Amino acid sequence: MSVHGKSASLEGATSKRLSIPEFAARKGAEPLVCLTAYTTPMAQRLDGHVDLLMVGDSLGMVLYGFDSTLPVTLDMMIQHGAAVCRGSRTSLVVVDMPFGSYQESPEQAFRSAARIMKETGCQAVKLEGGRDLADTVSFLVKRGVPVMGHVGLMPQSVNTLGGYRARGRGDQEAAGVMADAIAIAEAGAFSIVLEGVMEQIAQAVTARVPVPIIGIGASAACDGQVLVAEDILGLFSSFKPRFVKRYAELGADIEEAAARYAADVRTRSFPGPEHIFGAMKKHG
Template sequence: MSVHKEIKKITTHTLLKMKAAGEKISMITAYDFSFARLFDEAGIDVVLVGDSASNVMAGHETTVPITLEQMIYHAQCVVRGINRSLVVVDMPFGSYQSNSDVALASAIRIMKESGAHSIKLEGGEEVVESIRRIVSAGIPVMGHLGLTPQSIYKFGTYNVRAKEEAEAAKLKKDALLLEEAGSYAIVLEKIPASLAQEVSRSLTIPTIGIGAGAGCDGQVLVMHDMLGINNTFKPRFLRQYLNLQEQIHAAVTQYISDVKSGDFPSEKESY
């Protein structure tokens, strides 16, 4: 009789327990089945179907153009590759900002049509009512404060946020409001490490940082940046673990050369 080892799935509750135990949370973005499966098998805690798909998959300059339908498609692909990780889907720009009715309808569509486990949305006080409604419908919500890329046209820059006292005070207040509204975690993007640590300590829910220092309860990176598929984006906070751009270029040029020279396919590679 074969012993089937049960896979312990990561849930929103797992993340709360990890924070309480002081265990750091690992999170990475994915947009398709193949990479999702690789990351899940490697043991990543959380897979984020990021609206960064707008940049890295669709070639847009910002995250603004990607649609709800496109995000659902990417989420469906990712979910099929997951056995264990928690899957979070970004609600794209325009799918929740107008009012809480629209926000709830969008969140329900993502959950029903993709099979993902939770949604993420950007903003503080202005989205609290939407978070309450989404959570009360039984959908877990991850928040996102600091640099909120969907508001890039408002900021006009991707620079570090909340360096000034007023913005830092608002961020601290927003974090508590998001927790109170029922969020189970908050991404903190590009804010001073000391502020991120202070916010993380003030909350019972975990924080996940990107360019927010080591004081957060977890970290997230975009897969294309971390794997070196995209070598043009080199912010200070990024640690590149591979240089796939170079390796892929070398492999493809070798393949082209082998085809042109008649070296590929060999007799062994033919039927």
């Protein structure tokens, strides 16, 4: 194959995945569908149904049993991000930058983002922060790193915020959420996750900010929605936020299947002849 032919082939393969400009162009149009994914099998199942797969640092709580997202490391995000990219073909893949990987300086943020993008194959990174992180977002975007913002309730700042309560309850707090969203959009973010805010604030931010606003615990008026896949599937049962809707109860199905398997093993019903190599045939 010629070099030109190879390039054309690769270009054709990558063009099937939703691009950053295509995602951004959906502002005010058909709502964008987003879900988290942390593994190759989950990415394969979700890929054909969503516009964006988010490799969230929520994996620390969902997969690793941490009490918050704070213990998640850059290496963990890279490993899971690469797994999701391998399992998806058409969705835009965004990987969270974990706590401590970008707050120190714009230069630190670029080093971390460059590692994530090179080692996972993702299309963008996401970081939490408002006006205080605008310079960092601008620094990254100018250097070719697409950035998704995250304002409102920011899990990485849970200790500073005093818990996981909804934001924007008072005029001052509401104005702060709006100012944060505007600053991150002006810094060059192609989209912003708006988490855990009062509905009227979400509506106002979506109407005011020119990039897609992806809600989680916000409003149906947002340009799209994101949830943790394990939450909607009933796989993460230790806590169910108010804003989660369960579309399945797979956790109960798993428990039932495990119980049936255990019973079959204990009664020697499994494995049967059809599950064994070279099983002896019975003669009459």
